Amino acid sequence: MQLPVQSQSTLYTEPWETAAGVEDLVEVARAADRGGFAYIAVCDHVAIPRRLADTMSTVWYDPVATLSFLAAATRRVRLLSHVAVLGLRHPLVTAKQYATLDHLSGGRLILGVGAGHVAEEFAAVGADFTGRGGVLDESIDALRAALGPDEYPEFAGERFTFSGLGQRPRPAQHRIPVWVGGSSPAAVRRAAVRGDGWLPQGDPRDKLPAQIARLQALRERAGIETPLEIGAIAEPLYVGKPRWEVGRRTLTGPADAIAASLREYTGLGVHQVQVRFRSRSRTELLDQMAVFVTDIAPHLTH
Structure with a gap:
């Protein structure tokens, strides 16, 4: 699941999160850790322009600082950047940050990456917005080298070149998994x-089979x-019968019905599903997570 509090876009944030703080964030992360969730995720934005602040808000915790903090508060849950906007930083800077995170967490990092979409953010840090796709491609290649086992990694590309420069600590993992976010071609x-x-960005279920087929064809051709670990973001969930308006897209009802609905993702070719729970308070969120863990999760393994 992506954590509450740390990013507060109006697309998904709950009203209670605006007054929430560090303790709330930690308690939800610990609940995910105890409950056997595969990962907890944190978003990435450096600065939000006024024209977008009403919808995106300006609350975006730094992913490396936040995941490092939560690594010390958890034991086993993996730590996902969903997604790191690679074009905002030089690959060696990104490598230093995330290698340290992986080292400190004992090898729990999943590096989710994406192109970004806020032009003013790129301009403010002197990054290339119009060419961000090509920058992202090369950044992934550079990070493969910089996050590998070699203390002195080497890479030569059109935009980035480095050699003879040592970085320690090295990641705890021999190969950090890189998950690419986005649903565009x-x-x-x-x-x-x-x-x-692959981390799709909200593709509805009926769109996933065609996307997955294209992924597999492109991978085979290459x-x-x-x-490839294929993900999906499920509809919002509320286990049980809600006594408040949770939205027409929310999956509600008894645990067995929600479990059956989520199992359908397996038939579509999905390997992991990111879930989000509707809630009016931290307590309600933790209660929803708890009932999910006991009554739904055991029926999702295969």
């Missing part, structure tokens, strides 16, 4: 040929035999 291509996983 370019993002799907990027995930197929450069990623270890001669890549290792399987």
Whole structure:
């Protein structure tokens, strides 16, 4: 699941989150850790322009600082950047940050990456917005080198070149998984040929089979035999009968019905599903997570 509090876009934030703080964030992360969730995720934006602040808000915690903080508060849950906007930073800076995070967490990092979409953000840090797709492609390649086992990584590309520069600590993992976010044709291509996983951005269920088929065809055409970890973001959930308006797209009802609905993702070719719970308070969110863990999650394994 993506954590509450740390990003507060009006597309998904709950009203109680605006007054929430660090303690709330930590308690939800610990509940995910105890409950056996696969990962907790944190978003990435550096600065939000006024024209977008009403919808996006300006609350976006730094992913590396936040995940490092939460690594110390958890034991086993993996830590996902969903997604790191690679074009905002030089690959060696990104490598230093995320290698340290992986080292400190004992190898729990999943590096989710994306192109970004806020032009003013790129301009403010002197980054290339119009060419961000090409920058992202090369950044992924550069990070493969910089996050590998070598203390002195080497890379030579059109935009980035480095050699003879040592970085320690090295990541705890021999190979940090890179999951590519996005549902555009370019993002799907990027995930197929450069990623270890794909993080679609809200594709409805009926759109997933065609996207997944294209992913697999592109990967096969590129001669890549290792399987791709395919994700999906489920509809919002509320286990039980809500006594308040949770929205028409929310999956509600008894646990067995929600479990059956979520199992349908397996038939579509999905390997992991990101879930989000409707809630009016931290307590209600933790209660929803708890009933999910006990009554739904055991019926989702295969």
